Structure formats: structure tokens, C-alpha cells
Amino acid sequence: xxxxxxDVLVSKAISLxxxxxxxxxxxxxxxxxxxxxxxxxxxEKEDIENNFVWNDFCGANFSKYLVQKTRKLxxxxxxxxxxxxxxxxxxxxxxxxxDRDNVYAVGIPCEGMADISKVKKICGEGISSxxxxxxxxxxxxxxxxxxxxxxxKSVLSERCINCKSKKHVxxxxxxxxxxxxxxxxxxxxxxxxxxxxxxxxxxxxQSELSKCIRCNACRDVCPxxxxxxxxxxxxxxxVENKAPAxxxxxxxxxxxxxxxxxxxxxxxxxxxxxxxxxxxxxLLNRKFIKDIDNFYGEYQAGAEVGSRAPLVDYTTEDVEPSxxxxxxxx
Amino acid sequence: MFKSSLNSxxxxxxxxxxxxxxxxxxxxxDGNAVYTKxxxxxxxxxxxxxxxxxxxxxxxxxxxxxxxxxxxxNIEINDIREESEDFVVFGVRACDVRxxxxxxxxxxxxxxxxxxxxxxxxxxxxxxxxxKPSETCFCxxxxxxxxxxxxxxxxxxxxxxxxxxxxxxxxxxLLSKLNLEECGDEAVNEQKAKTEAILNKxxxxxxxxxxxxxxxTDALFDRPEWKTLSESCLGCGTCTFVCPTCxxxxxxxxxxxxxxxxxxxWDSCMxxxxxxxxxxxxRLSQVERFRQRFMHKLxxxxxxxxxxxxxxxxxxxxxxCPISMxxxxxxxxxxxxx
Numbered sequence: 323x324x325x326x327x328x329d330v331l332v333s334k335a336i337s338l339x340x341x342x343x344x345x346x347x348x349x350x351x352x353x354x355x356x357x358x359x360x361x362x363x364x365x366e367k368e369d370i371e372n373n374f375v376w377n378d379f380c381g382a383n384f385s386k387y388l389v390q391k392t393r394k395l396x397x398x399x400x401x402x403x404x405x406x407x408x409x410x411x412x413x414x415x416x417x418x419x420x421d422r423d424n425v426y427a428v429g430i431p432c433e434g435m436a437d438i439s440k441v442k443k444i445c446g447e448g449i450s451s452x453x454x455x456x457x458x459x460x461x462x463x464x465x466x467x468x469x470x471x472x473x474x475k476s477v478l479s480e481r482c483i484n485c486k487s488k489k490h491v492x493x494x495x496x497x498x499x500x501x502x503x504x505x506x507x508x509x510x511x512x513x514x515x516x517x518x519x520x521x522x523x524x525x526x527x528q529s530e531l532s533k534c535i536r537c538n539a540c541r542d543v544c545p546x547x548x549x550x551x552x553x554x555x556x557x558x559x560x561v562e563n564k565a566p567a568x569x570x571x572x573x574x575x576x577x578x579x580x581x582x583x584x585x586x587x588x589x590x591x592x593x594x595x596x597x598x599x600x601x602x603x604x605l606l607n608r609k610f611i612k613d614i615d616n617f618y619g620e621y622q623a624g625a626e627v628g629s630r631a632p633l634v635d636y637t638t639e640d641v642e643p644s645x646x647x648x649x650x651x652x
Numbered sequence: 653m654f655k656s657s658l659n660s661x662x663x664x665x666x667x668x669x670x671x672x673x674x675x676x677x678x679x680x681x682d683g684n685a686v687y688t689k690x691x692x693x694x695x696x697x698x699x700x701x702x703x704x705x706x707x708x709x710x711x712x713x714x715x716x717x718x719x720x721x722x723x724x725x726n727i728e729i730n731d732i733r734e735e736s737e738d739f740v741v742f743g744v745r746a747c748d749v750r751x752x753x754x755x756x757x758x759x760x761x762x763x764x765x766x767x768x769x770x771x772x773x774x775x776x777x778x779x780x781x782x783x784k785p786s787e788t789c790f791c792x793x794x795x796x797x798x799x800x801x802x803x804x805x806x807x808x809x810x811x812x813x814x815x816x817x818x819x820x821x822x823x824x825x826l827l828s829k830l831n832l833e834e835c836g837d838e839a840v841n842e843q844k845a846k847t848e849a850i851l852n853k854x855x856x857x858x859x860x861x862x863x864x865x866x867x868x869t870d871a872l873f874d875r876p877e878w879k880t881l882s883e884s885c886l887g888c889g890t891c892t893f894v895c896p897t898c899x900x901x902x903x904x905x906x907x908x909x910x911x912x913x914x915x916x917x918w919d920s921c922m923x924x925x926x927x928x929x930x931x932x933x934x935r936l937s938q939v940e941r942f943r944q945r946f947m948h949k950l951x952x953x954x955x956x957x958x959x960x961x962x963x964x965x966x967x968x969x970x971x972x973c974p975i976s977m978x979x980x981x982x983x984x985x986x987x988x989x990x
Binding site: 354355358359362363382447533535543556565595598599 | 682683703704713784785787788850854855856889893894902904924925970974975976977980981
């Protein structure tokens, strides 16, 4: 359960709106069943009071929306940022993707977000409403008279189990207690893959990526994917953006995309959250992050604005290609 | 009405598979139900439904249509499609059975789509009535009875038994080969009543189609709410690709080096290059693309198909949209729902 209540965020949003400091609020809009939350722009007090939500299902990262919203909307936008969202926020600023002056960023603490599919594996179908009580999630379903009690920790999203930071790296104002950068086990799965034989690893990715339906949700939600026109959306490019034509093409899509965001991916985990086929796409990105850490020294994309990512920088200390080759064989 | 024990289901699957390839929902390693070719050891899923709809069986996501080869001034055109063999799809829910009707009205009308028709002729549908519907279900909105799903054969599941009833000649022929024991319909009626009670308790039980239909283009097209409804749409194709009724496709040529293969693949009205033609693009913004999807399901399709809506209420888009925006929210915002 989140330590900061919805009411605190609602009054913050309303006071900033009413004082004229901001003209829009980027927040989470309630849905039909307490877990189906939609990122949304609020500009009326009443709308915020009635429809703004903040709970364990507010996983959506708003940073990328700022690229589009700061262009379209008049005035300043208030955005609520969880610690992991602030890394994407900084990375987008580094890439000059939105005007910082048009944004008022409020950092909010996060206790980790729930994965609704994990919830459903426990309580089954037919959720009518969800309540929160201390460390528990109470799920009411049409099949049971009493709510099903679930320990919130047992249904945390993978990216939150392996949370890399409770510390905000960007904000104008902070609500609640600031956290720390965490030594997470986020590379454990990557290490398992590295220990596989090439054939085993090929088979792993073959079976994962062959589930892809080319909905492009991973790309469209990715804060590192902000090209005005993606090469895959260009009918003249010779590559198809919507046909998982054969096992080759879809693999290329995900691997090319991982290369393209290497050094810029902050490991926010949105790609895996939105994948309708549960492909662990974040593992491709984490492999790149791990390799960059190994070969160029630790680097966290988005930790600060303006940092030069190792792959687009040159120093005389840079690793020699031959070292990488040896590293791969060793 | 015929009866079999739930324990003997694998023997029945084996019998069906003797004469035709059998597909049924089975859980993959992630625990998601996927239509899988049955062979010994494949277990029928307990999930309510599959992530991807069964429309793939008749209208696959990608299919090769023909091939061209040029030599000098001659063009050789080859029909490279493979003739379908008989197949049986078991475990189809009522919503997805309706989706086949919706697709038929597009692909089987003149000019008939022979690729689709060929598969349709070879496929037998065995539906299974729902017993544990989800909060995302709203098939009732479109007058679909989840307790009586149709298809060639309908199956009802109770705690320990399966009840079988054929609806078509093809279904009767297949059912007669299974040598099942005849029975009355009391147990089925009891199960139907139980499910009916749950259906009435679902959060979307009262969602209605008031305000939508073939004559509502003018009333809905310029509604200002489209802008707010679509404001955070990512423009991805998840809703269209998990949808059992989305039927738009693109046809493209792929140059393999020594020949050109003409293939078609599902397209998504959410994509920026959807129906892109020489003049540029007819829908330049995401608001327009978003509106197109829902207008198609709720207005344009019924306008051309005797008032039948182009949605079956399966709820796949409701559970899979990355930003949880969906047809239910659109209907509640723009229609006559409370």
C-alpha cells in the first residue's frame, strides 16, 4: 500500500491549479474496476476530486507524455513522478525532448506497484472492486461474499521487486520522505541468461519473441522511443511494422530496438508491463545496461541531466573492442 | 443432449483428433491460455479465454497470397496457398462464436474472400458455455448468451461432466462418432441458471448500446469527448490485434530476391500508416484514428450489417490496453449509459 494518500496528491494538485502555478495536471484517472487506470490530463478541480486516483495500480510512467503534452497544452503542467519515472524524465531532458520550463514536477514516494495479472492468479476472475488496508490488498469478486486478502508484497510487479531506486533524481517539490538508491537484484536474470549455452539462449529468446504479435506497445510506451517517425512506421523502409511475418523479423525488431535505446534506457520496465504476451523485454535492455557497466564503468541513464552516455562519448580510457571480445569468450 | 465424464475428456480429444487436427486453449509457460494443437499431454486450460482470439484460424495474422516471378517480359503468377485440411476448434466462448458471424459478414459477402471461405469450410467449432465470467465481460450488451454459445457443437461443463449438443449437420456428424451417452438437459439448465446469476452480478452487466447504431454518425462524429478519451492513447495495436472482430488488413509485396511474395497481414487503424494512399493519409491525428476504431464497431458496421454491432464484448481489449482505455469507457462516455 502506498504511504502517501490520494488526498494529499489531490489537495496538492488543486492548490497548484487554483494558485495559477499550473494549468494542467497529469495524473491517473479511475476506471471501472479500481485497477484499470488511465493516464490523463486534469484541468478542473471537480474532475480531480471525483476521478483522480493514486493506489497500487498507478504504474504508468508519465514522463513520455510530457513530450506531446508540453507542445499541445497551454501553460505549465503538473506531473507526479515516482522515483523510477524521474530517471526517464531526466533522460528526456538530456535528449531535449521537452521544455523543462513548462513542467512542474512533484516527486512522490512509491512502495512498489502491483501486477494485476499476479492478483488475478490468486483471486481469479470477476473482480468487482479493490480496497487497500495496510500491507494488504482486499479484492472483492462476484464469486465470493468476503474480500480475498492478498499481501501486497506477493503481487509486486517484477520491476518493483527489483526496484533500483527509491530516490528521486528530478523534482521541483517533493512530497513525503526521500528514499535511497537500492542495490537490487535486477541483473540476476541476465546472469542466468549469460550462463546458458548459445543454443539454450537462442531457444529462450526464440520461444519468448515468437509470442510477439507486433502490437508495438513496447515501443509506443517506451520513454526512450521518441523518434518523430519510427523507421518501422515508414512504409518505404522495406521493413514491416505489423507483420510477425516469420520468426526472423520479430526478433530483429526487438533486438534492433534494444540496440537503439542502449545507453538511454533507464530500465523503467514499461515495455514488459504493457506487453500483452508477457515477453520479458526488459531483460534485453538490462543486458545492455550490465555490459555498459562492465565495459565502461557504472552508468545509470537519467541519473542526471546532460550526462554523456558511454556509447555516444569518447574517452581515451574507453574499452578496446578486443577486450570485449575476450570478455565474451571468458 | 449427450453426456461424458470430465475425466474422459482426453479420450474424446483423441477421438476427435483421429479425423481432423484439433486445437484447444491450453496454458503456456506464463500461465496464459493459447490455442494449441492437441496431442497426448496437452491439457485443456481452465482459463476463461485465450489472450489472442480464435480469429487466427480463419483470418491469420499473416498469410501468403501469391507469388510472382519475372523472366524477360513474362510474369509468372503462382497460387502458393496451401489447401486447408479439416480442423476442429474446441473451447470457443460465446463471444468468439459471435465474432465469426461478424467476420463472415465481411469476408463471405460478394466478392467472397476465398482464402477466408476455404478455412471456414474446413473448420468445425465446438463452443463451451461460460461458467466463470470475468469483470471484463460484456457480451450480454450485444445480446450474446454466454450460457448458450452456439457453433457446430455446444458443450456445457459442470463440476464432473461435460454435456454435448449439436447445432449443425457437421456438428451432428462429428458428435455421432464420439459414442457419448444420451441424457436429459436438467444438469445443463441448472448450470445455465448458476452462470446467469453471475452474469447479472458482473460490473458491466448493465452496459447498453443506447446512443449507438447505424444511424448515429452525425450524432457522434464531432463529439468533443473523443479528444479526452483518446488523449493518452499510445497508438499501439494491442486492442486491434487481440480483438476477435477487427478485420482490417494490409496487402504488401515482399521481394525475396528471386521472386515477389504478395502477403496480407492484419492492420490496425491505430497505426499512422493505416490505409495510407497516394494522397497521404486520411487520418493524421490519434484522435481521428481512435474515433475510427469505435465508430467502426458501434456505428459503421451496424449501418452495413442490419444493426448488428461489430463488438462481441469479449473484454480482451479491456484487460490488455496498456493505458486501460477501451470500448466500455467510450460507450459509457458517449452513449446513454449512466
